Amino acid sequence: MESKWWENAVGYQLYPRSFQDTNYDGIGDIQGIRKRLPYLKELGVDFLWINPMYQSPNIDNGYDISDFYKLNPEFGNLDEFIELLDAAHQMGIKVLVDLVVNHTSDQHPWFLESKKSKDNPYREYYHWAEATPEKMPNNWQSFFGGSTWTYDEHTEQAYFHVFAKEQPDLNWTNPKVREEIYQMIRWWLELGVDGFRLDAISHIQKESWDFKITSNPWAPFMNVSGIENYMAELSTIFREYQVMTVGEASGVTSHEAIKWTGNHGFLDMIFELEHNVKIGNPGEEKTSIIGFKKVMQRWQMDLLKGGWQALYIENHDLPRSISTMGNGTIESAKAIAIAYFLMRGTPFIYQGQEIGMANYPFRTIEEVDGEDTKYFYYSLLNQGISEKKALKLALNWSRDHSRTPMQWSADCQAGFSEVASWLPVHPNYRQVNVENEKNRQGSLLLFYQELISLRKKIVEFTKGSITFYLKKHPYVICYTREFQRLGALVVVNLSEKKQKVDLPKWIISNQKTILLKNYTEEKVFTSRIELLPYEAAVIRYVNPKK
Ligand code: TEU
Numbered sequence: 085m086e087s088k089w090w091e092n093a094v095g096y097q098l099y100p101r102s103f104q105d106t107n108y109d110g111i112g113d114i115q116g117i118r119k120r121l122p123y124l125k126e127l128g129v130d131f132l133w134i135n136p137m138y139q140s141p142n143i144d145n146g147y148d149i150s151d152f153y154k155l156n157p158e159f160g161n162l163d164e165f166i167e168l169l170d171a172a173h174q175m176g177i178k179v180l181v182d183l184v185v186n187h188t189s190d191q192h193p194w195f196l197e198s199k200k201s202k203d204n205p206y207r208e209y210y211h212w213a214e215a216t217p218e219k220m221p222n223n224w225q226s227f228f229g230g231s232t233w234t235y236d237e238h239t240e241q242a243y244f245h246v247f248a249k250e251q252p253d254l255n256w257t258n259p260k261v262r263e264e265i266y267q268m269i270r271w272w273l274e275l276g277v278d279g280f281r282l283d284a285i286s287h288i289q290k291e292s293w294d295f296k297i298t299s300n301p302w303a304p305f306m307n308v309s310g311i312e313n314y315m316a317e318l319s320t321i322f323r324e325y326q327v328m329t330v331g332e333a334s335g336v337t338s339h340e341a342i343k344w345t346g347n348h349g350f351l352d353m354i355f356e357l358e359h360n361v362k363i364g365n366p367g368e369e370k371t372s373i374i375g376f377k378k379v380m381q382r383w384q385m386d387l388l389k390g391g392w393q394a395l396y397i398e399n400h401d402l403p404r405s406i407s408t409m410g411n412g413t414i415e416s417a418k419a420i421a422i423a424y425f426l427m428r429g430t431p432f433i434y435q436g437q438e439i440g441m442a443n444y445p446f447r448t449i450e451e452v453d454g455e456d457t458k459y460f461y462y463s464l465l466n467q468g469i470s471e472k473k474a475l476k477l478a479l480n481w482s483r484d485h486s487r488t489p490m491q492w493s494a495d496c497q498a499g500f501s502e503v504a505s506w507l508p509v510h511p512n513y514r515q516v517n518v519e520n521e522k523n524r525q526g527s528l529l530l531f532y533q534e535l536i537s538l539r540k541k542i543v544e545f546t547k548g549s550i551t552f553y554l555k556k557h558p559y560v561i562c563y564t565r566e567f568q569r570l571g572a573l574v575v576v577n578l579s580e581k582k583q584k585v586d587l588p589k590w591i592i593s594n595q596k597t598i599l600l601k602n603y604t605e606e607k608v609f610t611s612r613i614e615l616l617p618y619e620a621a622v623i624r625y626v627n628p629k630k
């Protein structure tokens with residue numbers, strides 16, 4: 085297999101609305117990203133994925149695009165974006181942008197035309213079907229709640245949307261739509277972006293409207309057969325420009341992921357969405373460690389056959405991992421970091437994860453921004469559930485937890501802005517911030533820096549195979565990465581309790597050095613070992629059999 089630059093790279097996901105505000109309107113901007121490039125360079129990341137910055141009415145924070153060729157003025161203009169690209173490139177940092185082509189905003193000129201009449205030339209750019217106000221074409225449900233159909237009184241038909249009603253799905257069966265999309269993709273590539281993160285890409289193909297849902301409610305629009313044709317067309321363009329692509333591909337199984345990624349795949353790598361397995365009573369859910377483990381073990385083993393995974397633990401759609409997987413301590417955050425970062429694939433860090441930003445203690449629904457969270461909250465109230473309970477249920481897994489402003493310093497507004505921000509700053513910002521952690525020995529930030537450089541320096545992590553041990557253990561993740569004679573054993577206790585485990589004897593007896601650990605006390609790793617709460621270590625060994 086030929087080497088690709090991203091095999092040895094670390095990515096950083098940036099949510100521009102909450103990264104850095106430079107003109108003091110409480111909203112992050114392009115100049116803010118530029119200002120913080122030195123920080124990202126020092127952290128050691130090789131590329132950025134920036135969430136959408138296009139023109140948008142912001143029903144879904146930029147994932148509802150009304151003009152693919154313009155930036156939202158609240159972030160800045162195209163010239164500023166080009167300057168950012170140049171500055172990043174000069175520092176050796178590549179830039180991926182979000183490609184949102186499953187849907188547009190309902191304010192996009194195509195949709196405004198499409199709505200006008202049944203014979204409008206843009207009608208077929210979207211999915212319309214016969215309906216009455218009482219009866220939708222089918223009973224499919226959208227991801228954000230409610231029907232996938234919205235009735236339009238003017239033309240007496242309904243249009244289709246898998247997300248909010250303000251995000252009508254594009255009709256990919258229409259060659260004109262595809263042509264417009266491909267043209268737009270080329271335009272951004274000509275501008276010099278280094279690749280794309282493909283939003284919700286596994287939903288572009290739909291089943292026919294009479295498809296009957298049996299168990300999985302999302303089956304009619306998740307990785308539906310026929311999607312390969314569109315993916316192949318897309319990949320032809322990506323190959324021509326030799327850019328990096330990462331797909332958000334929910335519903336693509338670990339087995340199919342080989343076809344989607346790797347040398348002959350449609351894309352370079354994909355994010356799976358399966359590993360976020362929840363456990364606990366509604367309103368108090370945490371991540372199931374065994375659930376996470378099982379999914380990751382299966383994906384990693386399947387992809388060894390020739391695919392590549394985008395590794396992540398947080399993003400803008402998930403609550404903070406220190407709160408959902410960890411117990412709020414730095415040790416737990418370090419353990420989580422080691423657990424996923426050294427698997428086979430390209431690791432991504434979501435902004436703030438590297439300093440241990442935590443879930444926000446929301447007290448009222450007014451503090452919330454996300455439409456999906458609000459929808460959930462109000463539908464609970466409608467079911468007669470009390471405000472207090474509804475808030476707890478709706479906020480436990482809200483996307484807003486990860487969208488509060490980046491905590492740069494102990495200054496007012498955490499150094500994000502000088503005015504009140506669009507989402508409030510987390511009250512813990514005086515302790516949890518970049519300035520503080522940059523200079524504090526043992527901090528999570530310095531640990532991430534070390535982890536990143538280790539990930540890049542040690543060849544096993546880039547080129548090595550992977551083997552899992554203690555596969556059924558409910559809390560301890562254990563795997564080796566091996567390349568030729570060299571090996572690294574990763575062992576992580578993802579629980580608040582001590583765990584006694586047996587490590588492979590032949591590895592322990594051939595150990596050389598401890599590459600990284602999250603407790604400072606000296607420790608000798610014997611094959612029968614008691615791990616402290618959230619203890620994690622990476623041990624280098626030599627394989628005598630090779
Ligand atoms: O999320 C899409 C997304 O989460 C679904 O594709 C997923 O399949 C489903 O929820 C599984 O349960 C992306 C963005 O990350 C998100 O922020 C946007 O709101 C969404 O697309 C719409 O563009």
Ligand code: CA
Binds near residue numbers: 104105107108109
């Ligand atoms: Ca701003």
